[in-house]
Amino acid sequence: MEHLKTWKQELEKANEEHQSSLENFINEREMLQSKKTILQEIIFHFSGEKAIEDFKIQSGYNEITSSLKNLESQEQYELEEKLKIKIHYNKHIIGKINLELPVQ
Numbered sequence: 387m388e389h390l391k392t393w394k395q396e397l398e399k400a401n402e403e404h405q406s407s408l409e410n411f412i413n414e415r416e417m418l419q420s421k422k423t424i425l426q427e428i429i430f431h432f433s434g435e436k437a438i439e440d441f442k443i444q445s446g447y448n449e450i451t452s453s454l455k456n457l458e459s460q461e462q463y464e465l466e467e468k469l470k471i472k473i474h475y476n477k478h479i480i481g482k483i484n485l486e487l488p489v490q
Contacts, residue, residue, distance in 0.1 A: 397476040418454040
């Protein structure tokens with residue numbers, strides 16, 4: 387039965403790591419979206435292409451939008467969906483292990 391306890395612990399640890407990754411992706415997306423929105427509001431008040439481009443360079447706008455684009459990509463959402471599926475199946479396995487382990 388010790389091997390089941392070890393397996394359960396490994397699955398629980400994996401789920402914690404997957405959940406943490408998902409939360410980090412969401413937080414990062416929200417943070418970058420907030421920054422982008424604020425910078426866009428400031429850009430709206432600039433006139434002239436040169437002033438806008440200078441501001442974008444100095445404020446890091448291009449890096450923010452690039453990072454946000456990566457976090458909003460189809461590939462990223464597919465990765466997140468795979469993590470959710472792993473968590474879901476791990477929970478099923480953990481539940482079955484719990485049924486097999488003697489009550490203490």
